[in-house]
Amino acid sequence: MHGFGVGRKPKASAPGLCVLAVVFGYLLAAATVLAAGGFPRTVVDELGQAIVLEQPPQRIISAGLAMDNILLSVTDPARVVGVTRFALDPAYSYVVDRVGDHMVIFDQLNAEQVLAAMPDIVLVTEWNDPDTVRQLRELGVQLYTFAGFDSVEDALDMVVRIGEITGDEERAQALVDEFRRRLDEVTGRVAGRSRPRVLYLDDWWGTAGPGLAFHDIIELAGGINVAAEHGLRGWQAIDPEALLAMNPDVIVTSTGPAWAEHLKGEPVVQAVRAGRTGRVYYVDYMGIHSHHYILAIELLARLLHPEAFQP
Amino acid sequence: MSATRGPAEAVPGADATPVEEAAFGIRSAALIVARPATLILALAGMLAAAVVVATAVGTVRLPYGETARVVLVKTLGLAWPLEPTYETIIWSVRLPRVLAAGVIGFALAVCGTAMQGLFKNPLASPDILGVSSGGALGAVAGIVLGWPLVNPWLVPTAAFVGALVTLVVVYALATRDGRTDMATLLLAGVAVSSFAGAVIALLYHFVEDGVLRQIVYWLMGNLSGKRWEHVAVMAPLVAAGSLGLWLLSRDLNLLMGGEDDARALGVSVERTKRWVMALTALVTGAAVSVAGVIGFVGLIVPHMLRLLIGPDHRWLIPASGLGGATFLILADLLARTAFSPVELRTGIVTALAGVPFFLYLLARRREMVRWS
Numbered sequence: 001m002h003g004f005g006v007g008r009k010p011k012a013s014a015p016g017l018c019v020l021a022v023v024f025g026y027l028l029a030a031a032t033v034l035a036a037g038g039f040p041r042t043v044v045d046e047l048g049q050a051i052v053l054e055q056p057p058q059r060i061i062s063a064g065l066a067m068d069n070i071l072l073s074v075t076d077p078a079r080v081v082g083v084t085r086f087a088l089d090p091a092y093s094y095v096v097d098r099v100g101d102h103m104v105i106f107d108q109l110n111a112e113q114v115l116a117a118m119p120d121i122v123l124v125t126e127w128n129d130p131d132t133v134r135q136l137r138e139l140g141v142q143l144y145t146f147a148g149f150d151s152v153e154d155a156l157d158m159v160v161r162i163g164e165i166t167g168d169e170e171r172a173q174a175l176v177d178e179f180r181r182r183l184d185e186v187t188g189r190v191a192g193r194s195r196p197r198v199l200y201l202d203d204w205w206g207t208a209g210p211g212l213a214f215h216d217i218i219e220l221a222g223g224i225n226v227a228a229e230h231g232l233r234g235w236q237a238i239d240p241e242a243l244l245a246m247n248p249d250v251i252v253t254s255t256g257p258a259w260a261e262h263l264k265g266e267p268v269v270q271a272v273r274a275g276r277t278g279r280v281y282y283v284d285y286m287g288i289h290s291h292h293y294i295l296a297i298e299l300l301a302r303l304l305h306p307e308a309f310q311p
Numbered sequence: 312m313s314a315t316r317g318p319a320e321a322v323p324g325a326d327a328t329p330v331e332e333a334a335f336g337i338r339s340a341a342l343i344v345a346r347p348a349t350l351i352l353a354l355a356g357m358l359a360a361a362v363v364v365a366t367a368v369g370t371v372r373l374p375y376g377e378t379a380r381v382v383l384v385k386t387l388g389l390a391w392p393l394e395p396t397y398e399t400i401i402w403s404v405r406l407p408r409v410l411a412a413g414v415i416g417f418a419l420a421v422c423g424t425a426m427q428g429l430f431k432n433p434l435a436s437p438d439i440l441g442v443s444s445g446g447a448l449g450a451v452a453g454i455v456l457g458w459p460l461v462n463p464w465l466v467p468t469a470a471f472v473g474a475l476v477t478l479v480v481v482y483a484l485a486t487r488d489g490r491t492d493m494a495t496l497l498l499a500g501v502a503v504s505s506f507a508g509a510v511i512a513l514l515y516h517f518v519e520d521g522v523l524r525q526i527v528y529w530l531m532g533n534l535s536g537k538r539w540e541h542v543a544v545m546a547p548l549v550a551a552g553s554l555g556l557w558l559l560s561r562d563l564n565l566l567m568g569g570e571d572d573a574r575a576l577g578v579s580v581e582r583t584k585r586w587v588m589a590l591t592a593l594v595t596g597a598a599v600s601v602a603g604v605i606g607f608v609g610l611i612v613p614h615m616l617r618l619l620i621g622p623d624h625r626w627l628i629p630a631s632g633l634g635g636a637t638f639l640i641l642a643d644l645l646a647r648t649a650f651s652p653v654e655l656r657t658g659i660v661t662a663l664a665g666v667p668f669f670l671y672l673l674a675r676r677r678e679m680v681r682w683s
Contacts, residue, residue, distance in 0.1 A: 085653075107653040111404040111536065115396055116371040126521035129528050131536025134463055138538070139403055147521065234519065 037167050046147040046161075056167035057120035057142075063109045065092055066149060066289035067123040070159050072098040073175065073291065075166040081117045082106060094285075094292050111135050121165060125149070152216040152297075155289050179294045183220065186301045189308040190222030196304050198223035199248035199274070200286075201263065203255045205240055209233045213293060214254075217286055221300035222308075223250065240268045247272045250279040250304060254286035254296075279303075347626035350619060354633035358413070361637045365409045365644040366401065370651050373397055382406065403538070411537035411545070411601065412643040412657075413636040416608055418549040418598040420635020422591045423609030424616075424628055425556045428563040429587050430493055436610040437595040440481050440500040440588060442474045444507035446599040447530055449473020451511050454525050455518055466529075467544070467600035474596030477503055478588060491584050532605035532658050534643050541601045552594035553632055559587055560624030567622065607661045608635050608642075611669045618672045638665065 040054045060075070061082035062068045068087035071080055072095035082104040086092040093099075104117050109128040114136055121142045124133055137143055144165060148154045156176050163172020198218045200208045208214035209225065209232035218225045226248045227236070251274040253259050260282035269275035281303050285296035302309050367378050377394065381401040384391050422437035430439065437443060453459070453469035481503050485496035511530070515523060562583040565573040574580050598605075612635040613627070620630045639657070642664060646655040 108535075110370050110654060112369050112371040112400050115400050115404065118396060127524040129533065129536055130459055130463075130525055131528075131533065133536075135404065135536045135538055139399055149520070236516070 039167065041164075043144070043161070043164050045144045047145045049145070051121070051142060051144055053121070053165070057165065059117065059119045059121075060166065061104070061106075061114060061117060061119040061122040062087075063106060063122060063128050064125040064146065066155070066158065067125070067146065067162065069093060069095055069288055069290040069292065070155075070162050071123065071166070074159065074162050074172050075168045078102075079166065081119060082113070082122075092288055094288070094290070109133065109136075111139075114141060115139070123162070123165070149289050150211050150213070152213050152220065152293050155213065155291060155293055158289070159291050175291050179291050182294050183297060186222075186297055187220065190301055190305045193222060193305055193308060195222055195224045196249040196279075197226045197229070197247075198250045198252055198304065199226040199243070199246055201251050201253050203253075203259050204237055206235050206237045207232060208235055213289060214286060217283075217293060217296050217300060218252070221297050221304055223300070223304050240266070243268045243272055248274045249277075250274050250281065252281050252283050252286075252300060252303075254283060257282045347620050347623070347630070351626065351630055351633065354630055354637065358633050358637045358640075361640040361644075362409055362413065365412075365640050366406050368644060368648055369400070369405050370647055370654070371400055373400065377401075407539045407542055408534055408537045408643070409640055410542045412534050412639045414542060414545050414549050415534075415598045415602050415605060416612075416635040416637070416639025417553065417632040418545070418594045418635075419605065419609035420612040420616075420631040420638070421549075421553045421556060421628055422595045423635075424613040424624065424631040425559075425563065425587050425591050426609075427613055427617075428567060428622075428624055428627075429584065430497060431567055432497070433614065434610070435497075436606075437591060437598075438504065438604075438606070438609070439497065440592065441477045441503035441507065442592045442595045443599050443604050444504040445477025445480075446470040446474035446596055447604055448507040448510055449476075450529055450600070450603070451514060451526050454522060454529065455514055459525065464544075470600035471596045474599060475592055477507070478592035482585075482588060489581060491581060493584075529603045531656055532603040534602055534605075534646075534657055535654070537601065545597045545601050548597035549594050552590045552597070553628070555590045556587065556594075557625070557628045559583060559590075560628050563587065563624040564622075605639070605661070606658055607665060608639055611661075611665050612638055615665075615669055615672060 037056065039056055040052060042050050042052050044050050056079075058079050059081045060071065060079055062071045062080065063082075063084065065084055065086045068083045072083070072087070077098045077100050080100075080103060083099060083106070085105050085107055087099050088096055088105065090096050099105075104113050106113060109124065109132045111132050114122060119141065121144055122136065123144050123146065125146045133143065133145075146158060146161075156179060159172050159175050160169070163169040200214045200218065207227040209227040209230075211234040215225050215228060226246045230242075230246060232238075251263060251269065253263065260280050263269050264275065264278070264280045266275075269280065274280055281300075283296055283300050283303070285292050285299070366382065367375050377397050378401050380391075381393055381398050383389070384393055385398070385402050419437055423435070426435040426437060426439050427433060429435070432439075447470070449472055450466050450470035452473070453466040458465035458469065481496060481499045482491065484499040484503075485491050485493075511526070514526070518526070562573070562578045565576050565578045566580065566583065570580050595609075613631045616630045616634045617627055620626050639661070642660040643657050645664065646657045646660045649655060649660070
């Protein structure tokens with residue numbers, strides 16, 4: 001409609017266009033209010049596919065752990081009819097108490113279960129079985145695909161997007177605002193301090209460079225990611241010997257406290273600065289893509305800069 | 312069994328089953344429980360039963376009456392109203408998956424039979440020429456290049472092409488002056504297979520997480536999400552290829568007595584080898600391109616049936632096909648439902664359920680051999 005107006009009046013004056021835009025804006029706003037919280041609305045998923053939602057979806061399925069955590073944080077659990085089995089596992093889920101008996105628990109995306117739950121919309125990722133996803137799409141199931149999962153900002157973007165889908169944008173925005181407020185608090189405290197060189201290490205001897213939230217968490221908490229220094233991108237398994245060349249000040253893992261203890265006993269770890277000074281830490285909340293990353297950032301910042309958090 | 316020659320040096324008798332029995336010591340080696348035709352009928356009956364059970368039982372519990380109604384109404388094209396959710400689950404999701412499993416099981420078992428016969432090697436399977444690995448490499452290359460987003464059929468096509476190209480490479484490596492040396496062929500197949508596997512593993516390091524997941528789904532062999540189109544694309548190739556292999560079954564029988572004897576008996580040995588390999592690559596390629604690499608079926612099912620029906624390929628090839636189809640359908644049923652909603656990989660079930668049964672057959676056979 002907008003394009004039509006402009007196209008027909010190529011010589012329209014700037015003030016005229018402004019007035020038109022303002023009027024159009026008011027009309028849009030009025031329509032939004034009238035149509036019960038902004039529905040029908042069109043949302044665009046991370047593959048660029050437009051999805052028209054006539055009403056706020058009342059039967060929502062999440063087919064990924066990140067979406068489980070965010071969806072159940074953002075919306076009323078009564079509207080969620082399916083989550084992954086990881087949503088029930090306290091090791092991966094911060095929303096265990098919001099998983100209800102009415103929900104279908106998925107092991108992996110299963111077309112039969114999805115269809116039987118008669119969802120209004122299914123949140124999927126590029127990680128779900130591509131054949132099943134295509135099958136559901138062809139059967140007319142409304143799908144919203146998330147891609148990326150590569151940064152802290154992406155997690156916050158997911159919160160906003162899921163708020164848009166469910167119509168809970170206020171709640172979503174509140175979560176993001178709280179995230180940013182607490183992040184400002186952390187960055188304010190660690191600003192100007194000398195930044196320790198930190199290496200992320202999991203139980204596959206894998207580390208994380210830019211392109212993963214682990215990297216962002218280390219940098220936001222006031223550290224320097226050693227993997228990035230060495231030009232690594234994404235998740236990469238490293239030779240334990242490479243640790244000697246990297247010589248990190250701090251090693252951090254999200255695998256578990258037991259793995260952190262194990263690492264302390266590894267000869268190559270004992271040979272680098274982190275091992276000698278005992279700065280090998282387990283940090284929770286690092287591995288699950290959601291706004292809960294702020295908890296990891298706070299925890300790690302306290303470990304990297306204990307003096308900055310003295311009362 | 313097929314590798315042991317024993318008295319077979321004599322005459323792997325033309326089409327007289329008794330002669331072949333004498334030649335291969337079938338009576339003592341196999342657990343022939345019934346006439347081959349009866350056994351084939353029984354296998355067909357088991358396959359039909361497996362299709363029915365696997366369609367009736369699934370992750371989502373539906374009333375059996377409704378399931379039967381959906382299948383009847385859709386097959387006969389009746390205009391009766393159907394509960395749309397049931398209709399979609401049964402007709403669009405479950406039944407095509409069951410049939411795809413059947414076609415793939417049929418294909419792999421037939422090819423395994425042909426390869427074991429051709430190589431006279433009990434360890435031979437459809438993968439032995441490197442066809443599966445070549446197909447996998449083709450598919451992975453397609454996934455890495457982002458083809459799934461361009462057109463969903465590009466990756467299966469790439470897999471199919473990869474399988475055929477691998478066959479050509481392996482065949483060329485093992486052929487000198489128009490004669491193919493089977494030992495060289497075997498080694499070339501294993502080597503090319505390992506090489507393709509290594510290239511795939513190397514790619515792991517350079518792709519993004521999402522792409523990696525897609526590759527893993529593909530490599531693990533996957534029956535979920537299979538639709539009518541998959542069945543429709545595979546079935547003609549598998550049917551034509553299997554029929555071709557069956558037409559070659561007399562030549563395969565004669566080849567088992569040794570290439571020289573077969574040649575003396577008028578078998579065009581090199582031509583037979585070429586055709587068996589080409590048809591196997593075609594059929595395996597079709598199965599692999601749709602479902603990825605599903606191991607074990609093509610190795611064990613032919614042995615099971617050989618123990619039950621004897622090594623005559625005229626009976627063994629159809630029997631293996633029916634047995635393989637039944638076996639994979641039931642394995643997939645177990646995978647879907649045993650720990651529902653947790654869905655096991657079909658390959659786990661094929662190995663867990665199939666190996667003990669196979670070992671049981673082997674053990675019984677040894678007893679019979681000892682006593683005879």
